[in-house]
Amino acid sequence: MELKSYQRLVIENLESFLDYIQKTNRIDKAFNQFWEDKWGPYEPLTKKGMAPYKNNIPDVPHVCIKVPTAGGKTFIACNALQTIFSAYDEKLPKAVVWLVPWSNLLDQTISNLSNPDHPYRQKLNTLFNHRVEIYSKTELQQGSNFNPTVVNDQLSIFVMSFASLRARKKEDRKAYQENGQLAAFADQYTDRSQLLDDIDDTALINVIRSLQPVVIVDESHNAESDLSIDMLNNLNPSFILDLTATPKNNSNIISYVPAIELKKEHMVKLPVIVYNHHDKTEVITSALHLQKKLENLAIQQEKAGGKYIRPIVLFQAQPRTNEDNTTFDKLKQQLLKVGIPEEQIKIKTAEKDELKGIDLISKDCQVRFIITINALKEGWDCPFAYILASLADKSSAVDVEQILGRVLRQPYVSKQxxxxxxxxxVLTASAKFNETLEKIVNGLQNAGFSERDYRQSDKMPEEVKIEAIQQTMEQFLFPEQTEQEDEIEIERISLPEDNDSAEDSESTIDQIISMAETENEAMESEIQRSLKSNPETTLLSEMADKANYYRMLDSKKEQAQNIRLHQFMIKANLNTIFGIEELPLNQESLLTNFQLSNEDIKIDFDQFSSDLYKVDLEEGNQNQFTPKFRKIEDPNFKDPMIDLILASPKSNQIKTVSTQLMHLIGNMYPIPDQEIRKYITRIIESLNAEQIHDVLIRKLSYTEKIKAKIKSHADAYAEQRFNDLLKTNQIYHLPVWRFPDVIIPGRLGPSIANSLYEKEAAMDSNFETSVIMDIASLPNIAFWHRNLGRGKGFAINGYKSNHYPDFIVVTNSGNIILLETKGDDRDNPDSAAKRRLGEKWANIGGATYHYFMVYDTISPEGAYNRNKAKELISIL
Structure with a gap:
């Protein structure tokens, strides 16, 4: 299981934030600069930009990832752990406290992370060389395979609930009590300032504090109280990562996942079709018929090569009063009377669990109808759930907020x-339908979506609504004189096979299906448009109210809006059902058959940067010692484990060193981890004992060299593949990019004449500024634009990572110039590869397209010095 494109962007944002910490050596400054470079400085009056860092836990990086429901928060967190620990000194134990708000989520998380066949555990095993252990609170308390030696040798994840640590009186929680099973840890404490003074040394909380864990907070919007902040403080964390679809105001959001990205990746079933019936008897009939219709379609799809799907109905039986708290049992009996086989109906509530031990995804499973109340807190999930049928009283506003997310997950995370x-x-029968829609919107918002993601049709006549509300008032004023809400009329319910009495139902189903087809088509059109956009671009469109944006100047608008810049496209064979689809070219598609393990291992290890990075221990506020990110200059850094490693047989040395380098190199998608491991092993096998010793001392320097070599091999292969496909017309170009009406440049550059927008982005150097000032002053220039970076501006996509030229310049005669500036010290293979790509882009576009790489005084092949470039551009 690999990261989706938006999930990779989340990890890249986290890596970028960690880089900012290394550069600034201050958490708040790093966070603020990170967002200022993206969205511009924060403006308190207008609330533009990202609000400054909230120092919730002193001296500890505490950031949040906003991910909609079904966006893969847990999988993102598994990958994030490798990113976080890669920035830390390897001598620190890899300890993680994984916090969840509910007991059912606790069990689910422990099960998934522990299961060797689950994608989460498989990813952790890959990232941490199969040295991973998952602990429940009970296992920790008992010291079950939990001791200092084991913890120092692996990734240890302690999955715990908020309740087990959050306490008004610490003596009420076992984690704060003396525990002789953990005495081995107490014997090895070296810094007692990290311990809680009034708590026994052997208490679990003090053991955890001594490990300075990374803390993952799942559903973190539930951990905002003073008690929760105290809980986090008590853990003595080195890093806190919050995961939620709905961050609170005091969250330090480091990455947003736009809802459209989940739609692009087919992870959710959207839009939600909401149909309001006359009464709940009609709701049941529609649910039965719609389920049968969807199942028949699923069967046909499977016969055509698709995967098995068995659409499931969730009947929401809301609890009533103390006198009538078994509505779910009554509903099951009514469904049985209609003629539904008992094996197809199950009850899943907090009090009654008939799903225990049942695999709802299995072909052998017969379940098609689940009676529930609040599936979110009842702790179960099933991507086969398609229909939510609420059986609330007609006069109620249907409360679907907590259960809606259960029908959003797409089976197999793929388009059907x-x-x-x-x-x-969602099928309802509510006289207060507008209030029901509000609850649906709330449910979508709590899942990270919006009111744009549902479509509704209300078939309940106004007179029925008025009558239902009047009856409710009469029941309140004169309960002894009024009848209770009408029950389900079994004789009116028709099964799908009952053709004699199904005419009204079929009419309703036809309306629902017609509505679903129309809205799905509209959604697909939106997805197709967004496929040509980077996740960062879609995020900016959703967050435009937060960012500082600047408009295109009216005087330049007419010419600019008629310009379309072309990008390279490729036809991708997605799967056997959908055939060929046209997609923007990227390096991933060119590396499909790339085998790194067969490439040469010639690397010059004689020249190293002397910069080594690690987490050092510095004294923080209140005498707390917390990990800080800082650069050190210490090529003689020693590790007591080195002699032990070198004393082992050569084969063991190779395996150990390869594993350490593999961990530091991390994910280089789309190159498989197995190929990288083979390549690293070949490198280490070629080294002598002295060189292996040097690798162990300077692992980070060697890692950078190896990563650079791997990247050069991948780039060379991709370029050759690109040229072959371009020659055979399998790669082509389309005019797909246009200047946006507004831009969000982040940091602002100087005011230079002839710019396209009210403000342009900052330059990276004085050389860049001087070059564009020279070009902008030419009489033939219509306008210029400081092209924005990753995800925001125009990229030449090809065989390397997307190339974002520094400037786009347009002349009065309609010539379009992409301008890339380089200092004279930047004449290297990477720059040469960009020149070759830029020239191909210009040549394939036609006579009015030009690419200039501009140096100060030198003129490498295919490039120009600034004077020559100015001379040539002045003629265009």
């Missing part, structure tokens, strides 16, 4: 060939 299997359905 049958359009009706790409959306989800």
């Amino acid at each position: 060939a049958t359009p009706l299997l790409n959306v989800s359905y």
Whole structure:
């Protein structure tokens, strides 16, 4: 299981934030600069930009990732651990406290992270060389395979609930009590300032504090109280990562995942189709018929090569009063009377669990109808759930907020060939339908989506609504004189096979299906448009109210809006159902058959940067010692484990050193980890004992060299593949990029005449500024634009990572110039590869397209010095 494109962007944002910490050596400054470079400085009056860092836990990086429901928060967190620990000194134990708000989520998290066949555990095993252990609170308390030696040798994840640590009286929680099973840890404490004074040394909380864990807070919006902050403080964390779809105001958001990204990756069934019936009897009938319709379509799709799907209905039986708290049992009996087989109906509530031990995804499973109340807190999930049928009283506003997310997950995280299997359905019978819609919006918002993601049709006549509300008032004023809400009328319910009495139902189902098909088509059009956009671009469109943006100047608008810049495209064979799809070219698509393990291992290890990075221990506020990110100059750094490693047989040395380098190199998607491991092993096998000793001392320097070599091999292969496909017309170009009406440049540059926008982005150097000032002053220049970086501006996509030229210049005669500036010290293979790509882009575009790489005084092949470039551009 690999990261989706938006998930990779989340990890890149986290890496970038850690880089800012290394550069600034201050958490708040790093966070503020990170967002200022993206969105511009924060303006308190207008609330533009990202609000400054909130120092919730002193001296500890505490950041949040906003991910909608079904966006893969847990998988992102598994990958984030490798990113975080890579920035830390390897001598610090890799200890993680994984906090969850509810007991059912606790069990689910422990199960998934522990299961060797689950993608989460498989990813952790890959990232941490299969040295991973998952602990429950009970296992920790008992010291089950939990001791200082084990913890120092592996990734240790302690999965715990908020309640087990959050306490008004610490003596009420076992984690704060004396524990002889953990005495081995107490014997090895070296810094007693990290311990809680009034708590026994052997208490679990003090053991955890001594490890300075990374803390993952799942559903972190539930951990905002003073008690929760105290809970986090008590853990003595080195880093805190919050995961939630709905961050609170005091969250330090480091990465947003736009909802459209989940739609692009087919992870959710959207939009939600909401249909309001006359009464709950009609709701049941529609649910039965719609389920059968969807199942028949799923069967046909499977016969055509698709995967097995068995659409499931969630009947929401809301609890009533103390006298009538078994509505779910009554509903099951009513469904049985209609003629539904008992094996197809299950109850799943906090009090009654008939799903225990049942695999809902299995082909052998017969369950098609689940009676529930609040699936979120009842702790279960099933991507086969398609229909939420609420059986609340007609006069109620249906409260679907907490259960809606259960029908949003897309089976197999893939687009279905049958359009009706790409959306989800909510069936109601509510006289207060507008209030119900508000609750649906709240449910979508709590899942990280919005009111744009549902479509509704209300078929309940106004007179029925008025009558229902009047009856409710009469029941309140004169309960002894009024009848209770009408029950389900079994005789009116028709099964899908009952053709004699199904005419009204079929009419309703036809309306729902027609609505679903229309809205799914609209959603697909939106997805196709967004496929040509980077996740960063879609994020900016969703967060425009937060960022500082600047408009295109009216005087330049007419010419600029008619310009389309072309990008390279490729036809991708997605799967057997959908065939060929046209997608923007990227390096990933060119590396499909790349085998790194066969490439040469000639690397010059004689020249190293002397910069080594590690986390050092510095004294913080209140005498707390917390990890800080800082650069050190110490090529003679020693590790007591080195002699032990070198004393082992050569084969063991190779395996150990390869594993350490593999961990530091991390993910280089799309190159498989197995290929990277083979390549590293070949390198270490070629080294002598002295060189292996040097690797152990300067692992980070060697890692950078090896990563650079791997990247050069991948780039060379991708370029050759690009040229072959371009020659055979399998790669082509389309005019797909246009200047946006507004830009969000982040940091602002100087005011230079002839710019396209009200303000332009900052330059990276004085050389850049001087070059564009020279070009902008030429009489033939219509306008210039400081092209924005990753995800924001125009990229020449090709065989390398997307190339974002520094400037886009347009002349009065309509010539379009991409301008890349380079200092004279930047004449290297990377610059040469960009020149070759830029020249191909210009040549394939036609006579009015030009690419200039400009140096100060030198003129490498295909490039120009600034004077020559100015001379040539002045003629265009």
